[in-house]
Amino acid sequence: xxxxxxxxxxxxxxxxxxxxxxxxxxxxxxxxxxxxxxxxxxxxxxxxxxxxxxxxxxxxxxxxxxxxxxxxxxxxxxxxxxxxxxxxxxxxxxxxxxxxxxxxxxxxxxxxxxx
Amino acid sequence: xxxxxxxxxxxxxxxxxxxxxxxxxxxxxxxxxxxxxxxxxxxxxxxxxxxxxxxxxxxxxxxxxxxxxxxxxxxxxxxxxxxxxxxxxxxxxxxxxxxxxxxxxxxxxxxxxxx
Numbered sequence: 044x045x046x047x048x049x050x051x052x053x054x055x056x057x058x059x060x061x062x063x064x065x066x067x068x069x070x071x072x073x074x075x076x077x078x079x080x081x082x083x084x085x086x087x088x089x090x091x092x093x094x095x096x097x098x099x100x101x102x103x104x105x106x107x108x109x110x111x112x113x114x115x116x117x118x119x120x121x122x123x124x125x126x127x128x129x130x131x132x133x134x135x136x137x138x139x140x141x142x143x144x145x146x147x148x149x150x151x152x153x154x155x156x157x158x
Numbered sequence: 159x160x161x162x163x164x165x166x167x168x169x170x171x172x173x174x175x176x177x178x179x180x181x182x183x184x185x186x187x188x189x190x191x192x193x194x195x196x197x198x199x200x201x202x203x204x205x206x207x208x209x210x211x212x213x214x215x216x217x218x219x220x221x222x223x224x225x226x227x228x229x230x231x232x233x234x235x236x237x238x239x240x241x242x243x244x245x246x247x248x249x250x251x252x253x254x255x256x257x258x259x260x261x262x263x264x265x266x267x268x269x270x271x272x273x
Contacts, residue, residue, distance in 0.1 A: 047201075084265070085247075085263045085264060085265045085266065086202065086247065086263040087263070088260055088261060088263075091260075099260060132199075134201050134202070136201075142189075142251055142260060142261055143189045143190065143251055143253055145207070146204045146207060147192075147204065147261070148204075149201035149202050149203070150201050151200055151201045152199070152200065152201050154199075
């Protein structure tokens with residue numbers, strides 16, 4: 044069964060360092076998303092991406108964050124200068140028809156720990 | 159403000175017993191309501207998706223109900239198994255037009271099934 048894959052599963056970094064989280068969405072999906080979940084809290088929307096551009100972003104997704112689909116298969120989330128409060132589980136998700144239609148498939152997450 | 163509230167926060171039941179989890183939402187404009195199962199440290203997995211015209215939807219031992227008038231949903235788990243131990247998250251989709259939208263996540267109900 045096709046699945047969304049994420050790497051790395053866990054990354055530890057020093058405050059101020061740049062981090063890139065990688066995702067390979069399901070191959071025929073057109074919509075891609077990043078969500079985050081701080082330990083013990085609810086899942087929060089970061090950004091959605093369609094047709095090679097950001098379609099929506101939340102207040103969390105400030106200038107420190109960027110997304111890219113560099114090669115038609117990978118979908119990356121970059122955090123330019125990490126802060127302690129960026130420590131969270133980051134989930135990539137994808138689907139075919141957009142947030143209003145059909146199931147959203149989540150990856151297993153990348154746990155980011157900022158020291 | 160769009161919100162999704164779930165109750166109870168946590169629940170402990172014995173294996174083989176049934177349970178019902180609740181979700182109340184204030185989301186407008188409403189598109190659909192989803193229930194996800196999230197094992198600790200893993201990505202959410204979809205259980206059901208319901209539009210406003212659907213009252214009930216089943217997926218094996220999971221049955222979700224939706225009352226769009228009162229803006230309430232429930233997830234009923236029948237004959238619980240140890241593997242049902244997880245967080246169950248209610249997610250409501252806000253409709254922005256066309257295929258665009260946003261998912262509003264509840265905090266989840268943490269279910270523990272004991273032998």
